[in-house]
Amino acid sequence: MKGETLRQLLADKAAERPVVLATNLTTGAERLFYPLDPAGSADPLVAQGREALMLDQSTTVATAEGPIFLHAFNTPLRMILIGAVHISQPLARMAAMAGYDVVVVDPRRAFAHAVRFPGLKIVTDWPDDAMRALRPDHRTAIVALTHDPKLDDPALQVALRSPAFYIGALGSKKTAAKRVERLTAAGLTLAEIGRIRGPVGLDINARSPAEIAISVLAEVTQVLRAEVVQAQQKVPA
Numbered sequence: 001m002k003g004e005t006l007r008q009l010l011a012d013k014a015a016e017r018p019v020v021l022a023t024n025l026t027t028g029a030e031r032l033f034y035p036l037d038p039a040g041s042a043d044p045l046v047a048q049g050r051e052a053l054m055l056d057q058s059t060t061v062a063t064a065e066g067p068i069f070l071h072a073f074n075t076p077l078r079m080i081l082i083g084a085v086h087i088s089q090p091l092a093r094m095a096a097m098a099g100y101d102v103v104v105v106d107p108r109r110a111f112a113h114a115v116r117f118p119g120l121k122i123v124t125d126w127p128d129d130a131m132r133a134l135r136p137d138h139r140t141a142i143v144a145l146t147h148d149p150k151l152d153d154p155a156l157q158v159a160l161r162s163p164a165f166y167i168g169a170l171g172s173k174k175t176a177a178k179r180v181e182r183l184t185a186a187g188l189t190l191a192e193i194g195r196i197r198g199p200v201g202l203d204i205n206a207r208s209p210a211e212i213a214i215s216v217l218a219e220v221t222q223v224l225r226a227e228v229v230q231a232q233q234k235v236p237a
Contacts, residue, residue: 005030009073016075016137020049026066036138045070075139076101079220082127082155083146084111087170091143091213092120098217100141105130105155128154131162141166141220143200147175153182160192166223168200168216175199197223 001009005021009032012019022045023030035049043049045068048061052072060069079095081088084106092102096119103121106112112122123130131154136142142159144152147170159167160183169179176198183193201215202222 002030005032008032012073016135018053018075018138019073020045020052021071021073022049023069023071024066025060025069075137077224078103078134078136078140080105080131080134080136080140080142080159082106082142082144082152083148084108084113084116084122085145085147086209087145087212087216089116090210091145091216092117094213094217095141095220096120098221103134105134106146106151126154127151128158131155131158136162136164138163138165140164141224142168143216143220144169145200147171149179149182153179153186156183156196157186157188160188160195166197166220167195168197168219170200171198173199 009019009021017034018036019032019034021030021032022043033043033046033049035046035053045061048059049070052059052070053074056072056074058069058071060067077100079100080103081092082105084104088104092104095102103123104112104117105123105125105127107124107126109124112124114122123134125133136159140162142155142164144155146152152169156167156169169176171179179196179198180193184190197219200219201212202219204211204215204218206212206215
């Protein structure tokens, strides 16, 4: 790898920008391109690069220039938990074990401290300020768990206008209906609000905080892998 390419890769990693390194296996020529860039990419391999990033899997493609290896450099999986509540404790541990960088957001310092969430990043800013600073991307799952509109709603307003792949919120169907009314009044469209998965988690008749955490992580995994499965189904056998 050329020094210039390595320097740019390190800069992209620092900026948390997904990038693909295309290397011609015959000539050794290499270039970087950005298939998920909102501004678009002029690279002819953008479709294959996007698939490599979504599958989180590098691949070799045949081209008129010869075989080209696409090395996907993805941003890390992240899970942002709004609320340092009882469910957050087992969910944070399980998500970390599943490979997520977990961030717990709660301005209530009595709940959000390292004793309850050892080894995890804790942010005590107001949820909307925290969310803007964290800049959720397509590899981010966001789960609102406080059951308090004063904390959940500001976070959700930012989350719903981000490319986060999963947005969930704790609460019953009645609670979810009231949430729709509040978010609509705040200026969000029904299409935007419809991204919220609530009641959060798969229906496994969960009761305890740990069981609810299992249902949430299972649903997050289902949503994450659904796009992967769809991409794989497009690949000829």
